[in-house]
Amino acid sequence: MSNNANITQVDKETNITIAGAGPVGALLAVVLGRRGYKVKLYESRPDSREHDVYQGKSINIALSDRGWLALESVGIADKIRETAIPMRKRVMHGVDGTLTEQVYGVKDQAIWSVSRSGINEQLLDLAEQESSVDLFFNKRLTHIDFVSGCASFSKGKHHIEVDADYVFGADGAYSKVRRLAQETSRFSYSQSxxxxxxxxxxxxxxxxxxxxxxxxxxxxxxxxxxxxxxxxxxxxxxxxxxxxxxxxxxxxxxxxxxxxxxxxxxxxxxxxxxxxxxxxxxxxxxxxxxxxxxLFLVNVDPWVINQKVALIGDAAHAMVPFYGQGMNCGFEDCRELAELIDSHQHDWKKIFPAYQAQRKINADAITELAKRNFVEMSEHAGDKLFLLRKKIEAKFHQIHPELWVPLYSMVTFCPNLPYSQALKIGEHQQEIMNQIMQVPNIENCWQDDFIYQKLQQLVEFHFKDELTARGDK
Amino acid sequence: MSNNANITQVDKETNITIAGAGPVGALLAVVLGRRGYKVKLYESRPDSREHDVYQGKSINIALSDRGWLALESVGIADKIRETAIPMRKRVMHGVDGTLTEQVYGVKDQAIWSVSRSGINEQLLDLAEQESSVDLFFNKRLTHIDFVSGCASFSKGKHHIEVDADYVFGADGAYSKVRRLAQETSRFSYSQSxxxxxxxxxxxxxxxxxxxxxxxxxxxxxxxxxxxxxxxxxxxxxxxxxxxxxxxxxxxxxxxxxxxxxxxxxxxxxxxxxxxxxxxxxxxxxxxxxxxxxxLFLVNVDPWVINQKVALIGDAAHAMVPFYGQGMNCGFEDCRELAELIDSHQHDWKKIFPAYQAQRKINADAITELAKRNFVEMSEHAGDKLFLLRKKIEAKFHQIHPELWVPLYSMVTFCPNLPYSQALKIGEHQQEIMNQIMQVPNIENCWQDDFIYQKLQQLVEFHFKDELTARGDK
Structure with a gap:
C-alpha cells in the first residue's frame, strides 16, 4: 500500500493502541499500519461515515504546505485536493464595506479550505485499507495503565481492556489520555x-x-x-x-x-x-x-510517559486557530514520527526521545505564533501602516528571495523549515522592519531603491551568522 | 473567643464547607467560625492528634513575620512561639568544612523553625473550641457540584453529601478541589x-x-x-x-x-x-x-469558581520551598480574607472578587521569587561576590533604612508590604546593585563612603516616583 520506497517494516509483532480517530489519529494509524504495526484505533464518537454526527454543519479548516507534505507522504494529497478550495489572499472588509486585499504568497501559493469531516473520513478510509489496522467506534477511554500500556474502553456498561506495546493519545484538545497522564509523576501541564x-x-x-x-x-x-x-x-x-x-x-x-x-x-x-x-x-x-x-492553549511536558504512552496532535499542543496551523502541526507530528521510526529502525527507545525533542520545541513555537496572530488578524489587518509593512516585505522578498521570506510564508509555505526557526527568524525580521518603518516619509518613499539597499544591509548584519553558515553548505 | 474588636458577625445562617484540615484549612475554620459561619472542616487523613500519622518524623518549616501576623490575629502566636526556634542567620558549610555566616535581618529579626504537625494540631484545637466549627476526619472528597456547592465525601463504601453556601479547597499542593475544578469551564491551570x-x-x-x-x-x-x-x-x-x-x-x-x-x-x-x-x-x-x-509550582485562574467554590493556600498556589514562604502565604490568604469579610460586611459577591484580585497577584509574585531563590541558595550562597553584594546592601540598609530594605527582608520581615511590591522593588534594587558591583576594585573599596553616596543617588533616581509618593503621605 506504500508509495514511499524508504518505508521500513517492523520485524516482530508490536501492538499499538491509538485513542482518538480524528484526522491526526487516522493519519497516525495509516503511518503505523504501513510499517507493519498492529494498530487498534479507538474513537468515543460514532463513525461519521455511517452517522451524520456533524448535523449538517460544514466546519472547514485551512490546510497549508506542512499538511499537504504529510498527506503526500501517505499518497492521499491529490484526492483531498479535488474538493479543497485555494484561498490565495486575505480580503479585509472595512466597517464601511470597503475591501482591501493582501495576497498570501507568490505565484500559485495559497492556503486551502478543506472540510474537517471530509478529510477525516478520507483518512479513515485509508486506514481501513491497511490489513493491520482495526477501527473501533463508540468506545470511550476510561483508564490507562501507564506502565503496562493496557488501556480500558467502555461502551455503556461494557468494558474492555486492550493490551499494547505502545499507546498514542491522538484524542484532541480535550484529550482524556492527557487528563489521565496528569496523575503520573513529574507531568508538567498547563491550559490557558x-x-x-x-x-x-x-x-x-x-x-x-x-x-x-x-x-x-x-x-x-x-x-x-x-x-x-x-x-x-x-x-x-x-x-x-x-x-x-x-x-x-x-x-x-x-x-x-x-x-x-x-x-x-x-x-x-x-x-x-x-x-x-x-x-x-x-x-x-x-x-x-x-x-x-x-479558546485555549495547552502545553505539556513530557509528551512521552514511561516510554510507553505518547501524545500527538492537539492532545499534545492544542493551540488557538489564528495561524491556521493546528491540524497542519498535528499532521507534521505524524510525518516526522514516521521518519524517526524509519531512521531509528523501529527502536522506540530512540524514537520516543527524538520525537519529544524534535516536535515539542516546534509545537511550542507555533503555539506562541498562533497566540500572537490574533492581534495581527483582528487589529493590524485593518491598519494602513501594517499593510505597508507587509508590502515592503513582499517587494523585498521578490527582489531577494534568498534573503527574506516573510514570517507568514515561512510558517505556511516552507514545510521543511521548523516552526521554531521561523519564529526566531521572524523576530529578527520584526526588529529590522521596525527600523525601516521609522524612515521619514516612509508612506511615500517605500518603493525607492534606498529602502531595499538599507534592508539588505540590515539583513546582512542581523543574519550574518546564518548567511555565513548557508554559504558554507 | 475573639481577641480582635473589629470582627463582625454574619447575620443569617451561612454554611461553609472546607476541604482539607492542614494548617491553612484549620486557620480558615477559626477565622470563619469566629465570624459566625457554620463551618464543616473535612480531612481525608486520620486526626494526627489521636493517631501518629507522621510516623515519628518531625517535619519542620520556616515561619516568618507574615505567618506570625496571621497567627496573632487569632491569638495563638504566643503559644506557638513557645516551641519555635529562632534562626537568626544562614550558616553556609563549604566543601572543605569552613563555615560562613549571613545574618537574616537586624537586631532580633529571625525566621522560626516550627513543627508542621505541631502548628497544625494547635490550630485544630483552636478550631474545635469554636462552637460553630465541626471537624470530620477520614473523609475523602469525591465530588463537588460547582453550581450548588454540594460536596461529596466518602469513607470506605459510605458516602455523604454536604450542602453549603460556599466551599473552600484548602487541600494542599495535590488539591482534589482544584483537580475537580479543572473540569469547569474557562479554568486556566498549570503545574510545572x-x-x-x-x-x-x-x-x-x-x-x-x-x-x-x-x-x-x-x-x-x-x-x-x-x-x-x-x-x-x-x-x-x-x-x-x-x-x-x-x-x-x-x-x-x-x-x-x-x-x-x-x-x-x-x-x-x-x-x-x-x-x-x-x-x-x-x-x-x-x-x-x-x-x-x-517539587512543583501550581498556577490557577480563577481562584473562585461561580462565586461558590474558592481555593486557598497551596491548593491555589503551591510553590517551591526555597523562600520558606509557602505556609506564610497561605496564612496571609486567611488573614486578608478575614479582613475582606469584615470590610465588605459578609457580602460574598464583593468578598470573592476582592480576594481573587488581592491574593493572586501576590501569590504569583512569591511563587516566582521562590523559584528564583534556588539559585541564590544553592549557588550564590557559596559565592564571594554574592556575599559581598549582600554585605553592601546590609550596610546601606543600616545607614538609610528608609531608602533600602533588602529583598529578603521585605519578603520575610515586612508583613504589610505585598509580595508583588517586594518583587518589583527587588528588581529595581538588583539593577542598582549590578551597577555598584561594577565599581573597579569593589572588593577593597566596598566600605568607602562614595559607594553609599552613589547608591543613594541611584536609589533616588530609580525610585523617584515612589519616594515622591511617600513624601506626599
Whole structure:
C-alpha cells in the first residue's frame, strides 16, 4: 500500500493502541499500519461515515504546505485536493464595506479550505485499507495503565481492556489520555484560556446558480472583518456556502456576556458587520441560540510517559486557530514520527526521545505564533501602516528571495523549515522592519531603491551568522 | 473567643464547607467560625492528634513575620512561639568544612523553625473550641457540584453529601478541589515540575546531654551546604535534632537517577558533604531507602469558581520551598480574607472578587521569587561576590533604612508590604546593585563612603516616583 520506497517494516509483532480517530489519529494509524504495526484505533464518537454526527454543519479548516507534505507522504494529497478550495489572499472588509486585499504568497501559493469531516473520513478510509489496522467506534477511554500500556474502553456498561506495546493519545484538545497522564509523576501541564470565545455562523449559497456564481463573495479568499477586539472570518465551502467564525471576548464591554438581548445583538451586527449582515443567514438568531466556545492553549511536558504512552496532535499542543496551523502541526507530528521510526529502525527507545525533542520545541513555537496572530488578524489587518509593512516585505522578498521570506510564508509555505526557526527568524525580521518603518516619509518613499539597499544591509548584519553558515553548505 | 474588636458577625445562617484540615484549612475554620459561619472542616487523613500519622518524623518549616501576623490575629502566636526556634542567620558549610555566616535581618529579626504537625494540631484545637466549627476526619472528597456547592465525601463504601453556601479547597499542593475544578469551564491551570527532587534526612541529638548541648551544630541557624546544582539544608527541632533536606536533580550527571549504588552514594556524600557525613544518621541507607519527592509550582485562574467554590493556600498556589514562604502565604490568604469579610460586611459577591484580585497577584509574585531563590541558595550562597553584594546592601540598609530594605527582608520581615511590591522593588534594587558591583576594585573599596553616596543617588533616581509618593503621605 506504500508509495514511499524508504518505508521500513517492523520485524516482530508490536501492538499499538491509538485513542482518538480524528484526522491526526487516522493519519497516525495509516503511518503505523504501513510499517507493519498492529494498530487498534479507538474513537468515543460514532463513525461519521455511517452517522451524520456533524448535523449538517460544514466546519472547514485551512490546510497549508506542512499538511499537504504529510498527506503526500501517505499518497492521499491529490484526492483531498479535488474538493479543497485555494484561498490565495486575505480580503479585509472595512466597517464601511470597503475591501482591501493582501495576497498570501507568490505565484500559485495559497492556503486551502478543506472540510474537517471530509478529510477525516478520507483518512479513515485509508486506514481501513491497511490489513493491520482495526477501527473501533463508540468506545470511550476510561483508564490507562501507564506502565503496562493496557488501556480500558467502555461502551455503556461494557468494558474492555486492550493490551499494547505502545499507546498514542491522538484524542484532541480535550484529550482524556492527557487528563489521565496528569496523575503520573513529574507531568508538567498547563491550559490557558484566551479572553476570546467563538461561534460559527453561515453565509448560504446563491440559490438557482451554479459554479462559482453560487458564492456570495469572492470564492478563492479568506475573508476577514477585523474590528480590533473582535473579528469575523469566513472560509469558502465547495457547495457555495461560507463557514464564518465570530471571535469575541467572553466578558467585558462588547462581549458574549454583555450581548444578551436581541436589540443589542442586532445593533452589534449592524454597527460592525453591515456588509456581512446582508449575507449571513439569521446571524442574530444564531448568535442568541449558540453557546460561545472557549479558546485555549495547552502545553505539556513530557509528551512521552514511561516510554510507553505518547501524545500527538492537539492532545499534545492544542493551540488557538489564528495561524491556521493546528491540524497542519498535528499532521507534521505524524510525518516526522514516521521518519524517526524509519531512521531509528523501529527502536522506540530512540524514537520516543527524538520525537519529544524534535516536535515539542516546534509545537511550542507555533503555539506562541498562533497566540500572537490574533492581534495581527483582528487589529493590524485593518491598519494602513501594517499593510505597508507587509508590502515592503513582499517587494523585498521578490527582489531577494534568498534573503527574506516573510514570517507568514515561512510558517505556511516552507514545510521543511521548523516552526521554531521561523519564529526566531521572524523576530529578527520584526526588529529590522521596525527600523525601516521609522524612515521619514516612509508612506511615500517605500518603493525607492534606498529602502531595499538599507534592508539588505540590515539583513546582512542581523543574519550574518546564518548567511555565513548557508554559504558554507 | 475573639481577641480582635473589629470582627463582625454574619447575620443569617451561612454554611461553609472546607476541604482539607492542614494548617491553612484549620486557620480558615477559626477565622470563619469566629465570624459566625457554620463551618464543616473535612480531612481525608486520620486526626494526627489521636493517631501518629507522621510516623515519628518531625517535619519542620520556616515561619516568618507574615505567618506570625496571621497567627496573632487569632491569638495563638504566643503559644506557638513557645516551641519555635529562632534562626537568626544562614550558616553556609563549604566543601572543605569552613563555615560562613549571613545574618537574616537586624537586631532580633529571625525566621522560626516550627513543627508542621505541631502548628497544625494547635490550630485544630483552636478550631474545635469554636462552637460553630465541626471537624470530620477520614473523609475523602469525591465530588463537588460547582453550581450548588454540594460536596461529596466518602469513607470506605459510605458516602455523604454536604450542602453549603460556599466551599473552600484548602487541600494542599495535590488539591482534589482544584483537580475537580479543572473540569469547569474557562479554568486556566498549570503545574510545572522543577528539575530538583528532595528527600529528608536527620541529624540526631547528642545523647546524654541536655539543653542546647544536645544540638550537634549551632542551634539558632538555618544551615546550608550550597553545591550549585544541589544543596543540603538543615533546620533545628526542639528535641535537639535537625531535619535536613537534600535537594538534588531528578536526572542528569549527578542526580537521584544516577545515584543508585551504595558505593556511588557513599562517595557522593563524602565528596560533597564530608562535615555533614559525621553528623547525619545513616544518610546512605536513608538515601537508598527513600523515594525522591518532586517539587512543583501550581498556577490557577480563577481562584473562585461561580462565586461558590474558592481555593486557598497551596491548593491555589503551591510553590517551591526555597523562600520558606509557602505556609506564610497561605496564612496571609486567611488573614486578608478575614479582613475582606469584615470590610465588605459578609457580602460574598464583593468578598470573592476582592480576594481573587488581592491574593493572586501576590501569590504569583512569591511563587516566582521562590523559584528564583534556588539559585541564590544553592549557588550564590557559596559565592564571594554574592556575599559581598549582600554585605553592601546590609550596610546601606543600616545607614538609610528608609531608602533600602533588602529583598529578603521585605519578603520575610515586612508583613504589610505585598509580595508583588517586594518583587518589583527587588528588581529595581538588583539593577542598582549590578551597577555598584561594577565599581573597579569593589572588593577593597566596598566600605568607602562614595559607594553609599552613589547608591543613594541611584536609589533616588530609580525610585523617584515612589519616594515622591511617600513624601506626599
Amino acid at each position: 484560556y484566551m479572553p476570546q470565545c467563538y461561534i460559527e455562523l453561515t453565509i448560504p449559497a446563491n440559490e438557482n446558480e451554479s459554479g462559482d456564481a453560487r458564492f456570495k463573495m469572492e470564492k478563492e479568499a479568506l475573508h476577514i472583518w477585523p474590528r480590533k477586539d473582535f473579528m469575523l472570518i469566513a472560509l469558502p465551502n465547495p457547495d457555495g456556502t461560507f463557514t464564518c467564525t465570530l471571535f469575541l471576548n467572553y466578558e467585558g464591554e462588547v462581549s458574549f456576556n454583555t450581548l444578551k438581548k436581541r436589540g443589542s445583538v442586532t445593533a452589534f451586527f449592524n454597527d460592525y458587520f453591515s456588509d456581512a449582515m446582508t449575507l449571513l443567514e439569521n446571524p442574530v438568531d444564531e448568535f442568541m441560540a449558540k453557546t460561545a466556545n472557549p | 515540575y522543577m528539575p530538583q527532587c528532595y528527600i529528608e534526612l536527620t541529624i540526631p541529638a547528642n545523647e546524654n546531654e541536655s539543653g542546647d548541648a544536645r544540638f550537634k551544630m549551632e542551634k539558632e541557624a538555618l544551615h546550608i551546604w550550597p553545591r550549585k546544582d544541589f544543596m543540603l539544608i538543615a533546620l533545628p527541632n526542639p528535641d535537639g535534632t535537625f531535619t535536613c533536606t537534600l535537594f538534588l536533580n531528578y536526572e542528569g550527571e549527578v542526580s537521584f537517577n544516577t545515584l543508585k549504588k551504595r558505593g556511588s552514594v557513599t562517595a557522593f556524600f563524602n565528596d560533597y558533604f564530608s562535615d555533614a557525613m559525621t553528623l547525619l544518621e545513616n544518610p546512605v541507607d536513608e538515601f537508598m531507602a527513600k523515594t525522591a519527592n518532586p
